[in-house]
Amino acid sequence: MMADQNMEAKLKNLLKQEKIQLWKPPYTDDGEQPGQQRLRELAEQYAPLLGLPVSEVGGALESIRLQAVKRGKRNQTFRETNIATLELLLPRDCKKAGTTGKSKTFMETKLDVLVQVLMDRITEEFGLKSFKLILNGKTLNAAQRLDQQGVQNHSKMMVLKVSDAECAQQACEEADKARNQNESVQRTHRGFQILSERDGTDDPHTTPFLEVADQKGNPLKIPHKEKKALILAMGFHEKGRALMKRKRHDDALCHLLQADHHFSECGSALLGSVDNYGVLQLDIVWCYQALEALSCLDDGRGRLLRAEDCFLRCYGERQQRLLMIKGNTGREEALFLRLYLLQSLLAFIEGNDLQARQQLSKVESLYGRLCPDSDKMTELMLLGFSEREARLGLRACQGDVHEAAMLISNQRQEREELKQREHQKRKNMMASISVLTEAGYSKKDAARALHQANGDVDKAFEILLDASQAVQSNNNMEETASPEKLEQLLYLGFDRTASEAALALTGGDVQSATQLLLDNQGVVSATATPPSEEEPSTSSSSTDDSELVNEVLEDISRHEEDYLDLTLEEESQLIATIKTYLSRGSAHTV
Numbered sequence: 001m002m003a004d005q006n007m008e009a010k011l012k013n014l015l016k017q018e019k020i021q022l023w024k025p026p027y028t029d030d031g032e033q034p035g036q037q038r039l040r041e042l043a044e045q046y047a048p049l050l051g052l053p054v055s056e057v058g059g060a061l062e063s064i065r066l067q068a069v070k071r072g073k074r075n076q077t078f079r080e081t082n083i084a085t086l087e088l089l090l091p092r093d094c095k096k097a098g099t100t101g102k103s104k105t106f107m108e109t110k111l112d113v114l115v116q117v118l119m120d121r122i123t124e125e126f127g128l129k130s131f132k133l134i135l136n137g138k139t140l141n142a143a144q145r146l147d148q149q150g151v152q153n154h155s156k157m158m159v160l161k162v163s164d165a166e167c168a169q170q171a172c173e174e175a176d177k178a179r180n181q182n183e184s185v186q187r188t189h190r191g192f193q194i195l196s197e198r199d200g201t202d203d204p205h206t207t208p209f210l211e212v213a214d215q216k217g218n219p220l221k222i223p224h225k226e227k228k229a230l231i232l233a234m235g236f237h238e239k240g241r242a243l244m245k246r247k248r249h250d251d252a253l254c255h256l257l258q259a260d261h262h263f264s265e266c267g268s269a270l271l272g273s274v275d276n277y278g279v280l281q282l283d284i285v286w287c288y289q290a291l292e293a294l295s296c297l298d299d300g301r302g303r304l305l306r307a308e309d310c311f312l313r314c315y316g317e318r319q320q321r322l323l324m325i326k327g328n329t330g331r332e333e334a335l336f337l338r339l340y341l342l343q344s345l346l347a348f349i350e351g352n353d354l355q356a357r358q359q360l361s362k363v364e365s366l367y368g369r370l371c372p373d374s375d376k377m378t379e380l381m382l383l384g385f386s387e388r389e390a391r392l393g394l395r396a397c398q399g400d401v402h403e404a405a406m407l408i409s410n411q412r413q414e415r416e417e418l419k420q421r422e423h424q425k426r427k428n429m430m431a432s433i434s435v436l437t438e439a440g441y442s443k444k445d446a447a448r449a450l451h452q453a454n455g456d457v458d459k460a461f462e463i464l465l466d467a468s469q470a471v472q473s474n475n476n477m478e479e480t481a482s483p484e485k486l487e488q489l490l491y492l493g494f495d496r497t498a499s500e501a502a503l504a505l506t507g508g509d510v511q512s513a514t515q516l517l518l519d520n521q522g523v524v525s526a527t528a529t530p531p532s533e534e535e536p537s538t539s540s541s542s543t544d545d546s547e548l549v550n551e552v553l554e555d556i557s558r559h560e561e562d563y564l565d566l567t568l569e570e571e572s573q574l575i576a577t578i579k580t581y582l583s584r585g586s587a588h589t590v
Helices: 002-017 036-050 054-081 115-126 171-196 224-245 249-263 276-290 294-315 320-326 333-349 353-370 374-382 387-396 401-438 443-452 457-473 483-491 496-505 510-519 543-553 569-583
Strands: 083-089 104-110 131-135 156-161
Touching: 002 036, 002 054, 002 333, 002 569, 036 054, 054 083, 104 115, 115 131, 131 249, 156 249, 156 294, 224 249, 224 276, 249 276, 276 294, 276 333, 294 333, 333 353, 333 569, 353 569, 374 387, 374 401, 387 401, 401 443, 401 457, 443 457, 457 496, 483 496, 483 510, 496 510
Parallel strands: 083 156
Antiparallel strands: 083 104, 131 156
């Protein structure tokens, strides 16, 4: 299939260069029949350039001619009746009876209908009951119209099954699988939502807590709203990667697209400072190729560009920024290997063999450096290091066993020191909260005050005392938090409780209250609320919540560089496939 697309792309480029329109005479007569003589002449002209038999080129030209004729008729139909033609990429194991074995088919529809109407027709014609429609990497909403979600005449859509092929024969099992996957997405969302709302003030032994840190393990200060979106995005990404490792690419893609949605809620400045977003784009396109959804590589082109741009900004043009932070660049080169490999695949499919070879040359050069020597791996593992540590260590140290052993040992020590610092930090926080709660303040208010005071207990006391005095002095000022002033702050997007507290602290001055909220990232407390009056939190320690959290935490790797630990087995197979296709025309240049 890749070879067919490559040949068609080359022929289309040649036809475009010579301004040949196959759907018009002399290549197509008035009855839409082929002009056999002229098509044969074209095939004889192009066959030597492509290094392929005349008959094969002639067949491809006829296929292109038929596509063009049909496309013209569909355009005319759309102009006259508003009935569009959509190209559907069906799952590999779901072919319509009577087709030639290709998974691509076409369906006519109006665009002002709900997506669910189209899905019902797909169910009726192809027997699929549990699936999603993907357009340009986005899942279409069944409750919205096609044209409201960017669907146009000739749009290409991927029909993504959400149930195992083994269950396809029985509708009830199919439905169960779909429910399970939807439940998986919902449970993943709920689990990471709970984690994103925890502030680290509970006992870490009983209440797990996630913190966003840089490449050295230092916590990043991120606005609460962005932090929540980032944790959800990274959580869905981790789940998707776990499914990719199990070769469940259909399920993985569903979770990865959810991660992409949540990343879109983060600010551009944040996305530009972390490589997670670029890795996600690579993983989505890798799923496309694993599912043989080559038509989705139109969307993949943009994703690969975003991935490359992200890596360049995070690592530096020559990875100098990465070198300054980590001291080496060998491990991250695995990401560039996969990036160049997917770029080579895309170039080949588009008929650009020269670019495909150039990118593949980069891939093979990296592969030679990154594929670890088995004897060296064994030597390091006999020293007590894990397979992952050995592989990443050798890549970082260009295959030097002694340096790799030193690096791994140092990293282990750094991780242990970081773990101890984090443990002590949490222990100090718990002790400080205990001091403040013994003074009569609620745990929630104590935690917020300590956050504002950067952990200084005395300053936190002052903040809480000032807040209490401000509330007391304003009890007689009915206008301090008047509905009108409160409404102004709510309109700006601040929390009601924080807005009331800010107005109390500033004597009802809206401008000062706004500045106070901005300075404290929207978190301001003006009074110590008894525990019994605190609002219920979505991160409660209920049994259900604990199960959800433990469930999603299982898919989070305990090693911070797991995403760099590519074994290169799948990459090796794809390299061999592309080389095989390219070798067919290695002696010819288009």
